[in-house]
Structure formats: C-alpha cells, structure tokens
Amino acid sequence: MSDSTSSAPKDSPRLRGVRWAAWGLVLITAMAVAGIVGWSTFKPEPPLPTARQLGQAMIKSQFTLTDHHGRNVTEQDFHGRWQLVFFGFTFCPDVCPTTLAVMAQVLDILGEDANKVAPMFITVDPERDTPEVLAEYVGAFHPDIVGLTGTPEQIKQAAKSFRVFYGKTERADAPGGYVMGHSGYMYLMTPDGSYDAVFSENLHPPEKIAAEIQRRLKNERIEK
Amino acid sequence: MTVMTRRRAMTVMAAASVVLPAAVAGAAGTAKTFSLHDAPLPMSEVTFTHEDCRPGALADFRGKHVLLNIWATWCPPCREEMPTLDRLQGLLGGNDFHVLPLSIDRAGVKVVRDFYAKTGIENLKIYMDQNARVMRVLKLGGLPTTFLIDPSGQQLGRLVGPAEWDAPDLVTLFRDRIASAKNQR
Numbered sequence: 001m002s003d004s005t006s007s008a009p010k011d012s013p014r015l016r017g018v019r020w021a022a023w024g025l026v027l028i029t030a031m032a033v034a035g036i037v038g039w040s041t042f043k044p045e046p047p048l049p050t051a052r053q054l055g056q057a058m059i060k061s062q063f064t065l066t067d068h069h070g071r072n073v074t075e076q077d078f079h080g081r082w083q084l085v086f087f088g089f090t091f092c093p094d095v096c097p098t099t100l101a102v103m104a105q106v107l108d109i110l111g112e113d114a115n116k117v118a119p120m121f122i123t124v125d126p127e128r129d130t131p132e133v134l135a136e137y138v139g140a141f142h143p144d145i146v147g148l149t150g151t152p153e154q155i156k157q158a159a160k161s162f163r164v165f166y167g168k169t170e171r172a173d174a175p176g177g178y179v180m181g182h183s184g185y186m187y188l189m190t191p192d193g194s195y196d197a198v199f200s201e202n203l204h205p206p207e208k209i210a211a212e213i214q215r216r217l218k219n220e221r222i223e224k
Numbered sequence: 225m226t227v228m229t230r231r232r233a234m235t236v237m238a239a240a241s242v243v244l245p246a247a248v249a250g251a252a253g254t255a256k257t258f259s260l261h262d263a264p265l266p267m268s269e270v271t272f273t274h275e276d277c278r279p280g281a282l283a284d285f286r287g288k289h290v291l292l293n294i295w296a297t298w299c300p301p302c303r304e305e306m307p308t309l310d311r312l313q314g315l316l317g318g319n320d321f322h323v324l325p326l327s328i329d330r331a332g333v334k335v336v337r338d339f340y341a342k343t344g345i346e347n348l349k350i351y352m353d354q355n356a357r358v359m360r361v362l363k364l365g366g367l368p369t370t371f372l373i374d375p376s377g378q379q380l381g382r383l384v385g386p387a388e389w390d391a392p393d394l395v396t397l398f399r400d401r402i403a404s405a406k407n408q409r
Contacts, residue, residue, distance in 0.1 A: 094385045095366035096299040101356045104330060108355075140298040140331055205360055 061085065061193035063158035065122065068134040068147035075193050078118040082196075082213060083189035087164045089125035090137045098201065099186060104142035105206035106213070113217055114144065122148045124166035126155050162187060188213065258370070258387050258394060264378035267371070268361045272326055275333055275350040283377060285322055289401055290373040291389070293325045294358055297339045301386040302368040306343060311390040312398075313347040320402045323348060323389075328356040328367070372398075375405055 061075045061083055075083075084106065086099050100121060107114045121138055123129035126149045129137075134147030150158070159166060186209070188197040196216070199209050270282040270292065282292065293309055295302035306325070313323040325348050327336045336350050358364070362371075365384065372380040380401065387394065 090298075091300060092366075094301055095368075096296075096301065097366055098328075098356070098359055098364065101296075101328060101330070101359065105356065137298060140296075140329065140335070142330070202365060 059163050059187070059189075059195035060161050061189045062161035063122070063148070063150075063154070065148040065150040065154055065158060066131055068131050068138055068149075070131045073146075073148070078120070079193065080191050081116055081118040082191055082216065083187070083193065084117055084119045084213075085122065085162065085187040085189060086120070086185075087122050087124050087159060087162065087166065089123050090129050090133055091125060100138070100141040100145065102201050102206050102209070103145060103186065106209045107142050107144055109206060109210035110213060113214060116217055117213060119145045120148055121145055122155070122158055124155060124159065124164075126150055126152055188216075258372070258381060258383040258397075260372070260381040260397075261379065264374060264380055267373060267377055267379040270326070270358055270361060272351045272353045272358070275337075275352070280351065282324070282373065285324065285373070286377055287375050288319060289321045289375060289380075289398065289405070290371075291321070291323045291398075292371040292373055293323065293368060294328065294362070294364060294370070295325055295368045296328050297331075297335050298329070299367040303339065303343070305368060305386040305389060306339075306345060306348075308387070308389040308391075310345045310348050312395065315390060315395060316398055316402070317347060320406070321398060324351055325349075326351045326353055326358060328353050328358060330354055330356070372401070374401070 061078075064072065064074050067073050084103060086103060088097060088099060103119050103121075107117070107119060110117060119142065121134070123134065129147075129149050131147070131149060134149055138145040138147040148158075149155070186199040186201070187195070188199065188209075190196050197212065199212075204212075267282070272280050274280050282290065291309070291312070293302075293305075295306070297303065309323050309325060317323060327350070329335050329352070332354055333350060333352055336352065339345075340348070340350065362369070368384075368386055370383045370387070370389075372382075374380050
C-alpha cells in the first residue's frame with residue numbers, strides 16, 4: 001500500500017492542487033453538515049398552536065359520515081366555519097378523556113364567535129357508538145358539538161384524512177372485550193378544511209385554545 | 225432537501241407522539257391500586273356548589289380526612305366505582321372522614337340526582353362543578369381522579385382511574401391514617 005503512494009511523484013504541482021481542492025471540499029462539506037445539524041438542533045421550535053410542521057400539507061378534513069341525528073354529512077356541510085375536531089370514543093374502561101369537556105369550555109369562552117366554529121367528535125369505535133349513543137354523549141357536553149359515526153370503512157377514511165391513528169385492543173377484562181387506543185388531540189381546521197393547528201388538552205387550557213381561535217377570527221375580519 | 229427531510233422527521237415524530245399516549249391509554253391496567261405519596265403534597269384550593277347551590281370549598285372540611293373524587297355521569301368507570309365510594313362513606317364517613325364526590329357534569333345537578341337514585345347511592349352528598357374548573361385547578365388529565373386529603377388540607381395520595389374503594393386493604397389504609405392523625409393531636 002505504501003509502495004504505491006511512495007511511487008507517485010510527491011511534489012507534482014498538479015497533484016498538490018487536487019489535494020488542496022479535495023481538502024477544501026472536505027472542509028466545506030464538514031462546515032455545511034455542522035451548520036445544518038446546528039441549525040436543526042438549536043433553532044427554537046415555535047409554540048404548538050402556531051407550529052405548522054406536523055405534516056400539515058397531508059392533513060385534510062375529508063369525510064362522509066353519519067351525525068348524531070342520523071343524517072349523512074360530509075366536510076362540505078361544515079364548509080365556511082372553522083372546524084375543531086376530536087377523535088375518540090364514548091366507552092372508556094379506565095380513564096375517560098376530558099377533551100370534550102375542554103371543547104365545551106372553549107365554545108363557552110368563544111361566546112358569539114362559537115357560531116363560526118363547527119365542533120366535531122368523530123368516534124373511532126363505530127361498533128358501539130351508534131348515532132343514538134353519540135346523541136346522548138355529546139349532549140352531556142355541549143349542544144353544539146356534532147357527534148359523527150359511520151361504517152368502519154368510513155371511519156378509517158376520515159381518520160386517514162386527519163392522519164389520526166387508532167386501534168382496537170382485545171382485552172378480556174374490558175366490558176365488551178376490547179378497548180380503543182387513539183390520539184388525544186384536537187385539530188383546528190380552516191374554513192376550507194385545511195390543517196391549521198393541533199391542541200393537546202394537557203398543554204393548552206381552554207382559554208388558550210379559545211384565544212388562538214379568536215386571533216384567527218380577528219385576522220379573518222381584517223382581511224375582509 | 226434538508227427541509228424536506230426535517231419535515232418528514234417531524235411527521236414521524238408527530239406520529240410517534242400520537243401513538244404513544246394511545247398505547248398508554250389503551251394498555252392501562254384496571255388493577256391499579258391507590259397508594260400514598262412519600263410525603264404530603266400541597267393541594268390547590270377546590271371550590272364547588274352544594275346540591276342546594278350554596279357555594280362550598282374543600283377548605284370547609286379541614287379537620288377531617290377527605291377522599292375527593294372527581295367524576296361525571298358520562299364516564300363509565302366513574303359510574304362503576306360510585307357504589308364502592310358510597311359504601312366507604314357508610315363505613316367511615318363522619319367527624320374524621322368524608323367522601324366528597326365532585327361531579328363536573330355540565331348538565332347539572334339533575335343528571336347526578338337521577339344517577340344517585342338509579343344506582344341506589346345512599347350515603348353520598350352531591351357536589352357540583354358544572355364549569356369543570358377543577359380540571360384546570362388540579363391539572364387533571366382524565367376521569368375518575370381521586371385524592372386523599374389530610375385534616376390540614378394537604379394531599380396524601382392520588383389515583384387516576386377507578387378503584388374498589390371499600391376493599392378491605394383500602395379501608396384499613398384509611399383507618400390507619402385516621403388513627404395516626406388522632407394520635408398526633
């Protein structure tokens with residue numbers, strides 16, 4: 001190995017030039033890599049409500065479902081209003097999420113502005129959550145919340161459009177023999193059904209969610 | 225290019241963060257038992273209304289142990305454990321101990337009254353927090369959540385999820401606490 005290198009003309013100016021160029025390239029690459037890594041490591045993340053990095057381009061409000069009155073609805077029925085969407089289920093065996101209670105509080109705080117928002121609860125457990133079950137359930141939280149169910153295929157499509165994950169876990173000790181795992185986030189969608197923000201009950205008190213919505217409504221009024 | 229990769233990474237992270245709490249929520253066992261904190265913790269002030277709409281507060285119960293249970297009629301595990309809380313109040317309720325079931329039902333006192341009647345709740349009183357303010361005050365993530373409060377108003381323990389509150393081991397634990405508080409006086 002050393003033979004082959006020693007046999008090369010060491011001080012050829014041409015080779016020296018190539019060597020310098022190569023080292024230069026290495027240095028530039030290293031600096032670029034360091035820069036990218038540093039940028040992505042130290043760049044402060046904006047707070048969640050205004051963050052728009054959750055693959056939002058892929059999230060879209062798109063569904064054909066049945067509401068808690070038994071009517072067939074699509075996203076078009078909510079067009080023109082901001083959508084506040086939560087995926088869940090009515091039957092919680094251990095701990096019940098309080099997300100719908102938070103949603104109800106948000107609507108209370110919004111007051112008159114609440115009519116510019118369509119609050120929706122989409123079940124991921126259509127087997128148990130019939131329109132009748134949903135009617136009683138959403139009614140316990142807020143009269144404006146729309147409960148949505150459908151065929152397993154329709155639910156799958158709706159969840160897919162929101163990029164929501166859910167799954168059924170067989171569990172012998174749970175009444176009915178299964179529990180549903182699902183994400184606990186509220187999605188805020190624009191009046192044309194595009195992704196705008198995601199809220200977590202733990203991080204965002206109802207006042208904050210309401211303020212975020214109000215800010216958007218205000219901007220909307222200014223734009224008009 | 226890097227922005228694309230970064231965004232893709234964010235999506236994967238977002239997906240993971242969605243799946244993780246789901247797994248926890250789905251896999252949580254029913255056999256969780258109530259246990260005490262290593263040391264008492266401070267407790268935020270909790271207020272409510274009594275069945276007759278009079279305002280009340282957790283502070284009104286200083287001097288006795290309080291088992292504060294946050295619940296709602298729309299919460300199946302809450303409904304399920306309610307008879308065990310009722311029996312516990314029957315066993316230990318009085319000058320030293322009080323079970324305080326605080327309902328966050330928006331629909332108000334009527335649905336709670338109906339539930340008590342239907343379930344045959346005899347020993348528990350009705351406490352309402354219709355605006356669910358307690359959820360923020362105590363930073364609750366789900367229902368039911370139950371706190372054991374000592375006579376000075378400090379938090380001795382907390383359980384998220386249901387329990388069999390009149391099971392012998394828990395009754396013994398509560399009796400021990402009551403006895404040791406009395407000895408300290």
